Amino acid sequence: MDTQSLRAFLAVAEQESFSLAAEQLHLTQPAVSKRVATLEGQIGARLFDRIGRHIGLTEAGHTLLPRARQILVMFDDTQRALTNLNGSIGGSLSLATSHHVGLHRLPPLLKHFTRQHPAVRLDLRFLDSEQAYQQVLDGALELAVVTLAPSPSKELVTVPIWVDQLHFVCGNEHPLASARELPLSALSDFDAVLPGDLTFTRGIVTETFAQEGLRVRVSMSTNYLETLKMMVSIGLGWSVLPETMIDDELHRLPIHHRPIERPLGYLFHRGRTLSNAASSMLRLLDAERTAEQDMAHE
The missing domain is CATH 3.40.190.290 (D-Maltodextrin-Binding Protein; domain 2)
Structure with missing residues (x-):
């Protein structure tokens, strides 16, 4: 099974819609349907029940879902590790933030980052803090800058800023x-x-x-x-x-x-290999944290 088909399957499962999955993946709906159909052919089982307008996972779909996430996390992690070897800062950085943090805290940092690293495509997503936590845990996001949970998962590195x-x-x-x-x-x-x-x-x-x-x-x-x-x-x-x-x-x-x-602060998965772009963003965030601490001690 190829990663493109797995990504299409995950998008449909999460969005519960082929059309919304197509928007998320920047593909046409027929292209998403074709990739899911290819995957169903490879495993020999239907992955979705289509009843009217409702899209739901079959038993095979429920079984595949966590494994598909694990496969893609490992694939992306390997790609990042290999890309990091040349030391360049480029590619895509998936970063989630809450609306409040994104509007009131992050703009100066994002402006500095995009000027410093024009080769990086910033995939910025506005999510509730709780959704961002879950997507970092699932491997769908590299970083999140949000309200921190009172009791964060041990699988996450969380740093208050x-x-x-x-x-x-x-x-x-x-x-x-x-x-x-x-x-x-x-x-x-x-x-x-x-x-x-x-x-x-x-x-x-x-x-x-x-x-x-x-x-x-x-x-x-x-x-x-x-x-x-x-x-x-x-x-x-x-x-x-x-x-x-x-x-x-x-x-x-x-x-x-x-x-x-x-x-409020940042988080990433403890077991994930961060891209050079993510590491550069963390350096900016850590510098902001130091500045905040210095101001508090004045």
Whole structure:
């Protein structure tokens, strides 16, 4: 079985769609279908059930899926190891980032990197931090720069660079906006708008309340902090947001509690051979980390 057919199979399995897989691979849909059909012919089994518009893995497909990922990770790792021998910095670098980090932290670093290494094709993907973690674990990504998990997998190298202090905020006309000082428990009586239930940030917030024996009354969720800011500003509930996002549209709540912090940084798979391009990106990120530490000690 060839790697092109395996990549087509993986793309269809992950997207649950031949058309979306074709977009991801920059191919036509018939080309993807042909590659999957070739693979099915080679193994002598159907890999997908096509019922109406729904695409689902067959038993053979479920069996092949983890093995296909392992084969491609080993193939790509071997290619990188051989390419690295000549010392050149080129090829493709697959890098994921969350929307907040990508908009507020990474632009200067990415600008410097692309100017320094014009031969590198940057495959930048905006993903939720949790999705990026999983794709690095699966071998689909070389690097991710995201919110770090409270308990990361031992298979990953995770390095914090920045610390976001999350501040309690509400709209200027919210009932809580008139208070001069508030205990954390006061927030439990009002609706909150927070990131999704399975996000690292949501977990950090709810754990903070749980340590005080409190619960959070979440009325609405979204994983986009810019959308959260809008929802708070029009009075839909209180939330927590980084310092960089707080402006005149929001009221910072005087909560008598230590600040909630979330670490932001990079991660890669411990068992992966990094490309020269990825290693160069890590040097930039490490330099940024050193600069942040120096500023903190001033």
